[in-house]
Amino acid sequence: VHWEDTELSAIASTWGHVNQEEIGHEALVRLLVVYPWTLRYFKKFGNLANAAAIAGNASVRQHGKTVMGAVDQAIHDLAHVDQTYSALSKLHSDTLHVDPHNFKLLGNCIEITLANHFPGEITPCVQGAWHKALEVIASALSKRYH
Ligand code: HEM
Numbered sequence: 001v002h003w004e005d006t007e008l009s010a011i012a013s014t015w016g017h018v019n020q021e022e023i024g025h026e027a028l029v030r031l032l033v034v035y036p037w038t039l040r041y042f043k044k045f046g047n048l049a050n051a052a053a054i055a056g057n058a059s060v061r062q063h064g065k066t067v068m069g070a071v072d073q074a075i076h077d078l079a080h081v082d083q084t085y086s087a088l089s090k091l092h093s094d095t096l097h098v099d100p101h102n103f104k105l106l107g108n109c110i111e112i113t114l115a116n117h118f119p120g121e122i123t124p125c126v127q128g129a130w131h132k133a134l135e136v137i138a139s140a141l142s143k144r145y146h
Contacts, residue, residue: 001078001079001132001136003078003079006125006129007128007129007132007133008078008129010125010126010129010130011075011078011129011130011133012075013121014114014118014121014122014126014130015072015075018114018117020065020068020069020071020072021061021064021065021068022117023064023068023110023113023114023117024064024065024066024067024068024071025060025061025064025065026064026113026116027064027067027106027109027110027112027113028060028063028064028067028106028109029051029054029055029060029064030109030112030113031102031105031106031109032048032054032060033051033054034109035102035105038102038105041096041098042059042060042063044059045057045059045060045063046059048060067106070085070088071110071137074133074136074137074140075133078133078136081136081137081139081140082139082140082143084140085137085140085141085143086143086144088141089140089141089142089143089144089145090144092141093144093145093146094144100138100141100142100145103137103138103141103142104134104135104138106138107131107134107135107137107138108134110130110134111127111130111131111134114130115127
C-alpha cells in the first residue's frame with residue numbers, strides 16, 4: 001500500500017486530538033447495535049439485551065479501549081500493520097473464530113464515529129485517508145486466517 005504524505009498527515013492530525021476511549025466505545029456500541037450478529041462473540045460481557053444495555057455495559061467500554069489501543073499502534077506505523085497485527089490476527093482466527101468480514105464493519109463504524117465527532121474536519125479527502133487506513137487494519141487482521 002502506498003501512502004501519500006497528505007494522507008498520513010491527515011490521519012495523524014485527526015488522531016492527535018481523538019479521545020480514543022470515547023471513540024472506541026461509541027464505535028463498538030454502534031457495531032453491536034447495527035450488526036447484531038456480532039453480539040455472539042461477546043456473550044461473556046453480560047447484559048447486551050438492547051442498545052441501552054450495550055451502551056451502559058462496562059465490559060463493552062473496556063473493550064472499546066482495548067481495540068483502540070491496537071488501532072493506535074497501527075496508526076503510528078501504517079507501513080507495517082501486517083507485522084504489528086500478526087499475533088492479533090492469529091488470535092481472532094484460531095482462538096476467537098471471528099468472521100473477518102466483521103473487521104471491515106468495525107472499521108466503518110470507527111469512520112462514522114470520527115465523522116460524527118469532527119464534522120468540519122473530516123472532509124472527503126480526510127475520510128478517504130481514514131477509510132484506507134481502516135481497510136489496511138482489516139486486511140492485516142485477516143492475514144493469518146486459513
Ligand atoms: C479481543 C483488537 C475487531 C472480537 C481483541 C483484543 C484486541 C482486539 C487488541 C485483545 C487481545 C488480547 O487480549 O490479547 C481488534 C481490532 C479490531 C477488532 C483492532 C478491528 C479494528 C473485532 C471484531 C470482533 C472482535 C470485529 C467481533 C465482531 C473480539 C473478541 C475478543 C477480542 C471476542 C476477546 C474479548 C475478550 O475475551 O475480552 N480484539 N479487534 N474483534 N476481539 Fe477484537
